[in-house]
Amino acid sequence: MNAQIDRINGKAEQAEARDITPRPSRFNVLSRQQLDELPEPTWLVDNVVPSEGVGLIIGQSTAGKTFVALDLIAHVLLGRAWFDHQVTPSRALYIGLEGGPSRIRKRIEAFENLHDVRIPVESIFDSVNVADDDTLADLCNVATDYDLVVVDTLAQAAAGCDENSAQDMSTVINALQRMQRASGGVILAVHHLGKDTTRGARGHSSLYAACDCVLAVTQNGQMRTVSNDPQDGGKLKDGEPASHTFTVASYADSAVIFPADGQAPDTPKLTPNERMALDTFDAAVSDGEAEDGGWLHLDAWREYYYERSTADTKDSKAKAFKRSRDSLSNYGYINVSNDYYSR
Incomplete structure (x- = not known):
């Protein structure tokens, strides 16, 4: 016992002789009590989209991912319940990298005409690459003003990256997480399903694993479904699984989402x-x-x-x-x- 005490004292004397002083840690170490004092998770869209985090909206090419993204943005900006889920009114930014602003404007106008509202949506249609440090820094600066940022699509926002590469996808994930930290809100990226739709999002599995929420959009004929249930390809870390069916019906020179129990306008019968x-x-x-x-x-x-x-x-x-x-x-x-x- 005395020998152990002597060794401890000896090490202390050596440390003192080298004048080692504790340095502030860059890590925020929480005590057990501080852990208990952390606030409960909050929701942007109750039980569907958290107030903070990184997520995906995934689906096949024609499933209606962008319709879902724009419909979600509209309800968040207006503070209206989305598929019966309560919404926290928040600022939102849409980064549209496919299809061009005219197509998106028509879809927004169709929603506005149907619901007799004006959506204060803010958009970016410039080419971006989150793997570029300068571009990412600019996006982070912009993201600070928004609680919800939708990137449509991830493939266009990460041009040149190999979706099947763990290293490249790590770069993309890190970029989305940096944008999230800058925003303090939630970043949702629109992404495609792989060729094997049962395996979820296209590309390396690390992308899905890093997400706090995933909304999976599927199509069966005219009926479509948006779901965060893992059985449907979705994901949620808190809350309850939710699945909702809808249609996309033509309206005012474009088309809009109608919940399955909602009334869609008459559409011309096709020849x-x-x-x-x-x-x-x-x-x-x-x-x-x-x-x-x-x-x-x-x-x-x-x-x-x-x-x-x-x-x-x-x-x-x-x-x-x-x-x-x-x-x-x-x-x-x-x-x-x-x-x-x-x-």
């Missing part, structure tokens, strides 16, 4: 040719012909339509295809940008 055009569009997308973001080139769509058309001549097929294409665009079933189309 057989218009229905065939829409079906062939979906078939081409389902076969993997669409590019990132679900945008299908006119040539790819035309090939599928011509194969199914029973018109006698190529000219007749061309005229029927154009009429159907124009009608679907006017009805709000599809969006168009420089010979590329999306749902």
Whole structure:
């Protein structure tokens, strides 16, 4: 026992001789009492989206991810319940990197016209790359003014990064977390499902693992579902699993979300040719012909339509295809940008 005391005293004397003084730690060490005094988790959207954290809105190319994102933003800005979940009124920023501002403006205007409101949404449509240090620093500065930031899509915001690389995805995750710390709110990134939809978000599994919440958007015919239930591909760390069905119906030169128990406006009945055009569009997308973001080139769509058309001549097929294409665009079933189309 005395020998142990002597060794301890000896080490103390050596430390004193080297004049070692404790340095402040950069880590915030919490006592057990301080842990008890931490506030309870709070919600931006009750039991669905936390007030703080990083999350995803995932789904197949035509499932309606951007519709869900914009609908969520609108309800947060207006302080209105979202699918019966209470909402904390908050400032929100939409970073739109696919489709362009005109398409997004039409969708926002359709929501405004339907609900007779003005949505004070703020948006960025400039190209961004969260893997670039200077760009990320600028985004962090911007994010400080918002409680909710939606990045649509993650693939466009991380151009050049390999989604299947643990190292690259670590960079992306770190970028989203830095934006979150700057904001103090929640960052939601719109992302695609992988080819195997049962395995969740496309790319390395570390992305899903790092998320505090995931909203999975799926489609079955005209009916669509948004869910945070892990069984549906969603995720939640607190709260209760929630799943809601909805439709996307054309309205005011675009389309809007209607809950399954809500009343959608009357939509024009499609002619057989218009229905065939829409079906062939979906078939081409389902076969993997669409590019990132679900945008299908006119040539790819035309090939599928011509194969199914029973018109006698190529000219007749061309005229029927154009009429159907124009009608679907006017009805709000599809969006168009420089010979590329999306749902």
